[in-house]
Every structure is written in structure tokens, then in C-alpha cells.
Amino acid sequence: MRSALALLVLALLAGPAAAQEADSYEVRQVQRALAAHGLTPDLAPDGKAIEAVHIVRYEVFVEDEPFPVFLNAFHWLTVENVVRRELLLRPGDAWDADRLLESARNLRALRIFSVVAALPVQAKTPGKVDLLLVTRDLWSLRLEWNLQFTDAQIDQLLVQLTERNLFGRNKLVLGRLLVLPLTWSVGEAYIDRRLVGEPLHLEQSADVFFRREDDAFDGFTTRLELARPFYDLDQAYGFRLQAQIQDRVFRHYRAGEVLTWDDPETDAEEAIRRVFDTEQLRFSALGRRQFSGAFTHRVALGVGASRLSVEANAETGLPAANAESFSRHVLPRPLTQIYPVVAWAGFARDFRTYEDLSSFGVSEDVQLGPDLSLTVSAPLEALGSTVNAVELFLSAAWASAFAGDGLTEAAVGAEARLEDGAWIDQELLLRGRVASPRLGIGRLVARADWLLRREDTSNSPVTLGGNNGLRGYPSEFFFTFGGSRIRANGEYRTPPLVWHYLHLGAVAFYDAGDVYGEDDAFALRQSVGVGLRGLLPQFNREVFRLDLGVPIDGSGFSVTLSGGTGQAVPLTNREDLQFDSTVGNLYNQP
Numbered sequence: 278m279r280s281a282l283a284l285l286v287l288a289l290l291a292g293p294a295a296a297q298e299a300d301s302y303e304v305r306q307v308q309r310a311l312a313a314h315g316l317t318p319d320l321a322p323d324g325k326a327i328e329a330v331h332i333v334r335y336e337v338f339v340e341d342e343p344f345p346v347f348l349n350a351f352h353w354l355t356v357e358n359v360v361r362r363e364l365l366l367r368p369g370d371a372w373d374a375d376r377l378l379e380s381a382r383n384l385r386a387l388r389i390f391s392v393v394a395a396l397p398v399q400a401k402t403p404g405k406v407d408l409l410l411v412t413r414d415l416w417s418l419r420l421e422w423n424l425q426f427t428d429a430q431i432d433q434l435l436v437q438l439t440e441r442n443l444f445g446r447n448k449l450v451l452g453r454l455l456v457l458p459l460t461w462s463v464g465e466a467y468i469d470r471r472l473v474g475e476p477l478h479l480e481q482s483a484d485v486f487f488r489r490e491d492d493a494f495d496g497f498t499t500r501l502e503l504a505r506p507f508y509d510l511d512q513a514y515g516f517r518l519q520a521q522i523q524d525r526v527f528r529h530y531r532a533g534e535v536l537t538w539d540d541p542e543t544d545a546e547e548a549i550r551r552v553f554d555t556e557q558l559r560f561s562a563l564g565r566r567q568f569s570g571a572f573t574h575r576v577a578l579g580v581g582a583s584r585l586s587v588e589a590n591a592e593t594g595l596p597a598a599n600a601e602s603f604s605r606h607v608l609p610r611p612l613t614q615i616y617p618v619v620a621w622a623g624f625a626r627d628f629r630t631y632e633d634l635s636s637f638g639v640s641e642d643v644q645l646g647p648d649l650s651l652t653v654s655a656p657l658e659a660l661g662s663t664v665n666a667v668e669l670f671l672s673a674a675w676a677s678a679f680a681g682d683g684l685t686e687a688a689v690g691a692e693a694r695l696e697d698g699a700w701i702d703q704e705l706l707l708r709g710r711v712a713s714p715r716l717g718i719g720r721l722v723a724r725a726d727w728l729l730r731r732e733d734t735s736n737s738p739v740t741l742g743g744n745n746g747l748r749g750y751p752s753e754f755f756f757t758f759g760g761s762r763i764r765a766n767g768e769y770r771t772p773p774l775v776w777h778y779l780h781l782g783a784v785a786f787y788d789a790g791d792v793y794g795e796d797d798a799f800a801l802r803q804s805v806g807v808g809l810r811g812l813l814p815q816f817n818r819e820v821f822r823l824d825l826g827v828p829i830d831g832s833g834f835s836v837t838l839s840g841g842t843g844q845a846v847p848l849t850n851r852e853d854l855q856f857d858s859t860v861g862n863l864y865n866q867p
Contacts, residue, residue, distance in 0.1 A: 613662055615656065
């Protein structure tokens with residue numbers, strides 16, 4: 278019975294290939310619920326009507342685990358209605374496995390549960406079926422942190438006190454401290470995924486920045502969004518309103534030191550600091566329409582506006598004689614844009630649930646098949662824009678499962694701006710990723726991407742180092758402005774060793790790549806190393822990593838220690854989204 282149950286549950290969660298994990302963390306929670314409520318799985322639910330829905334909610338800590346259960350008194354158990362409203366099946370509905378799996382994906386996307394599992398169980402009435410939905414809360418009141426470091430250099434330290442499930446109603450409130458090499462900031466955020474119980478999403482945040490050198494005020498940023506997202510794949514209409522204000526000092530730096538610029542239009546050797554003030558305003562309003570089907574289409578139509586102002590400041594130390602050249606070679610291009618925008622996206626309704634892909638012992642949902650998008654905007658002088666232009670943003674990706682629970686993906690993202698008959702700000706990203714099936718000794722994974730930039734007017738840097746894929750070197754060790762980058766990574770990841778719910782794993786890795794400008798020669802940089810991964814699923818769904826890398830390209834012997842939250846080599850869209858960096862419409866590690 279126990280073996281049959283495990284195979285059934287895992288087949289529902291992740292397909293037949295997952296049946297090899299017959300005693301996973303999630304399956305044990307389902308077994309607990311079945312035993313406690315006297316329920317039996319229904320192995321033939323198709324064609325039956327649902328008689329009842331059983332929702333079993335577990336606290337963060339339970340009796341038979343090595344954590345004291347009195348800690349549950351400091352946590353709000355998720356309210357049953359929060360779980361029920363994400364369920365797309367009701368009593369009286371015909372059994373629909375696809376809608377059940379979509380419900381489970383929606384609940385996992387809330388990121389307040391360590392376990393979400395659903396399966397059919399036998400009903401009291403012959404010829405009908407019941408539905409069992411099991412959730413287990415994550416610890417929601419948390420002192421969260423994200424440390425990215427390379428040797429003694431802190432690339433990023435984020436510390437935030439977060440309540441992810443306020444009053445058990447899936448509302449997030451937080452206060453945060455962010456430390457970067459040259460600045461620190463304090464801020465707050467509030468996210469309400471069901472505003473006043475309605476299908477509305479509200480998100481608000483604000484941060485104030487200070488210079489680490491003397492704690493002087495360095496700027497602020499604030500953001501507000503109100504939307505009706507697509508809560509399920511059959512919802513027809515939605516909308517999104519967004520507004521953002523940013524007024525900050527920007528600095529180009531490497532290893533905690535501000536970079537300097539030598540004016541190419543003079544014979545003298547200047548050392549002008551790459552520092553400037555920016556003021557950016559953004560607003561957009563989109564109406565959205567979804568056409569459901571095996572291949573789902575989403576169309577959006579709306580308007581947008583933005584203004585970017587930049588100028589050197591006292592910290593720049595800019596001589597008047599170099600001001601015009603500095604503006605051309607260093608400063609982003611100031612622009613005011615008011616534009617109509619139209620967007621289309623399409624994707625296959627084909628989803629797969631994995632384990633031990635980017636995390637350990639918890640379900641990870643991946644969309645398979647094609648995922649396409651195209652956005653066109655047209656800033657117009659008649660509306661108040663600086664110049665007439667057409668901007669294109671596109672992406673195309675295809676993910677496939679193979680050999681059980683293997684995963685492969687090929688993707689491309691591109692963007693460009695047509696202005697005065699010329700294409701400028703051209704960017705192209707080519708990416709391939711693969712994860713082998715789980716073998717007895719673990720997984721092999723690989724990622725390669727190629728970022729190409731041409732006719733760049735933003736003068737933005739492209740970097741490579743220990744913080745973004747070359748772990749044998751310090752963070753941002755290699756850089757160029759307006760240039761391109763090639764990056765490749767291969768890893769062997771062990772299966773997790775589970776000790777009292779602590780999941781531990783190891784990796785061995787090879788990294789390679791380089792950044793280069795149009796006039797620079799490409800020189801392949803390489804490193805190898807080993808690392809550790811750890812996870813407590815009651816507290817988090819992302820692993821913590823610690824890596825030790827050594828260059829092997831003849832540049833000399835050195836050892837670089839790096840670490841942080843999440844895998845160093847992302848494999849899934851969920852991991853990509855955390856970077857908030859895109860080429861075209863394709864999210865990618867910067």
C-alpha cells in the first residue's frame with residue numbers, strides 16, 4: 278500500500294519518472310494526512326464527479342520531527358479560504374487532472390508553503406471521487422538574508438525582516454537593509470495578492486540610499502503596481518498599472534572601487550570618476566486578454582511613458598573641457614518617451630514538476646514546449662517624446678523533458694530601437710541549458726549563453742566574475758562598456774543527503790567565458806572548483822551555496838571563495854525572474 282501510494286502521489290506531482298523518489302519529503306506529508314483522516318487514494322478518478330474537497334493544512338513543525346512544536350505559536354497557520362480560493366475544482370465538478378495540477382502550481386507560486394500535494398481519494402458515494410489537498414506552511418516570520426560575496430568582498434548583503442503570510446492571509450510585509458560595495462539602503466515593501474479579498478494584486482515598495490563612505494544621502498526609489506493577473510489559465514481578462522520613480526547617484530565600480538575614465542578626445546591622461554546623477558520616471562497601463570487552449574495566447578494593449586535625466590555631479594570631478602565628451606562616452610542617453618504599446622505572448626500548456634533541479638526535496642514547476650513573446654512600442658514626438666522611434670522586444674524559448682526527469686532548453690532574446698532610419702541599442706542573447714536525468718550519483722547540468730551588443734547608447738557595463746558565472750575570479754573582475762559576453766558553466770550535483778530534514782549536497786564545476794568590446798580580442802577565461810549546498814525545507818525553498826574556485830587559464834594561482842542564496846547556475850524560469858534583468862523579453866542572469 279505504501280509503495281503504491283508513493284507512486285501515485287509522485288505521478289500526480291511530477292509524472293512517471295518521479296516515481297523513483299518513493300519516500301520524498303512531500304510524500305511523507307501526504308501519507309500523514311491519509312492516515313490521520315482515514316482516506317484511501319482513488320486509482321481511477323476519471324469520469325467521476327467530485328463529491329467533497331478535503332483540505333489538510335499542517336503547521337510548520339509537527340510532532341515527529343526534531344524541531345520544538347511550541348514555535349508554531351509564533352506563526353499564523355494559513356487560513357483555509359486562502360488555500361480554497363486557489364483551487365480550480367469544486368464539489369460537483371467533473372474530475373480534471375489538468376485543473377488539479379494547475380491548482381497545485383498556483384499554490385506553490387504563493388511561496389508560503391513547503392509542501393503542496395493533491396490527489397483523488399475514495400468518496401463515500403460509489404461512482405464519485407473526493408479530492409485531498411495537503412499543504413504545509415513555511416515559517417513566515419523570518420529574518421531573511423541573501424549574501425553574495427567573493428573572498429573578503431561583499432557583493433551584496435540583503436537583510437530583511439519579512440512576514441510572508443500576515444495573519445495567515447497570504448499578505449507580505451517587510452523592512453530591509455541592502456549593503457552594496459559603495460552604498461547601503463533601507464526600505465520597505467507590501468504585497469497583497471488578493472486586495473480586500475478581490476482578484477486584484479497590489480505591490481508597493483520604497484527604498485532610501487546612502488553612501489557607505491560617509492553615510493550621505495544618495496537617492497531613493499519607489500514603485501507601485503495594481504493589477505489583475507491571470508490567476509488561472511482560463512481567465513479571459515486582466516490589466517496592469519505600474520509607476521516608478523528613481524532619483525539616485527550611479528557609480529560604475531569593480532571590487533568596491535569606482536572606475537575612472539580617460540577622455541579619448543584629448544592627449545592628456547584624465548582619471549575622471551564614472552559617477553553621475555540619474556532621475557527616472559516610468560508609467561505604464563496595459564489591458565490584457567487571454568485566449569486559453571493547448572497553446573495559450575495573451576494580448577496586451579496600452580500606453581507608457583518614461584523620462585530619463587542624467588548629469589555629472591560634484592563627486593564626478595568633471596572638468597568643463599571634458600563635459601561634452603563625458604556625456605557622449607559615459608552618460609546614458611537622456612530621453613523622454615510617451616508611446617502606445619502592443620504585446621503578444623504564447624506558450625504551451627504543458628507543465629512538469631521536478632525535484633532536485635534547483636533545490637532539494639521540494640516540487641519545482643517547469644513549463645515545457647514553446648514560450649514566445651513580442652512587444653512593440655512607438656515613442657512619438659507628437660505625444661511629447663524626444664524623438665520618433667520604434668522599439669522591438671522579443672523572446673523565444675523551448676524546453677523539453679527527456680529520459681525521465683532530464684530537462685533541456687534553448688532560448689533567444691533580442692531587442693533594438695529604430696530611430697532616424699538606423700537600428701541602435703541592439704542586443705541579442707542566445708542561451709542553452711541542460712540537466713541530465715537524476716542518476717544514482719546525482720545530476721550533470723550545463724548552461725551556455727552569448728550576449729551580443731551593438732550600437733549601444735546606454736554606455737552600460739557588461740561584467741563577468743565570481744558573482745555571475747566565473748567562480749575562480751573576484752566579482753566583476755572582467756568588464757567592458759557597451760560590449761559582449763560569452764559564458765559557459767558545467768556542474769556535477771550530488772543527490773541530497775538528508776539528515777533530520779537538513780538537505781546537504783555537493784557540486785564540482787567548470788566555468789569559462791570572457792567579455793569583449795568591438796575592438797577587443799576574445800580571451801577565454803577558465804576556472805574549476807567544488808562547492809556545498811544546503812537546505813532546510815521548513816524555512817526556505819532555495820539552497821544556500823558555498824563555492825571554492827581556482828583559475829586554470831594560466832593567469833596565476835589563486836583561490837576564490839564565493840557564496841549566496843540560490844544555485845550559481847540557474848536552470849529554470851523561476852530562478853531567472855529573481856535577477857530582474859532582461860534581453861528583449863527573456864529574463865537572464867546579468
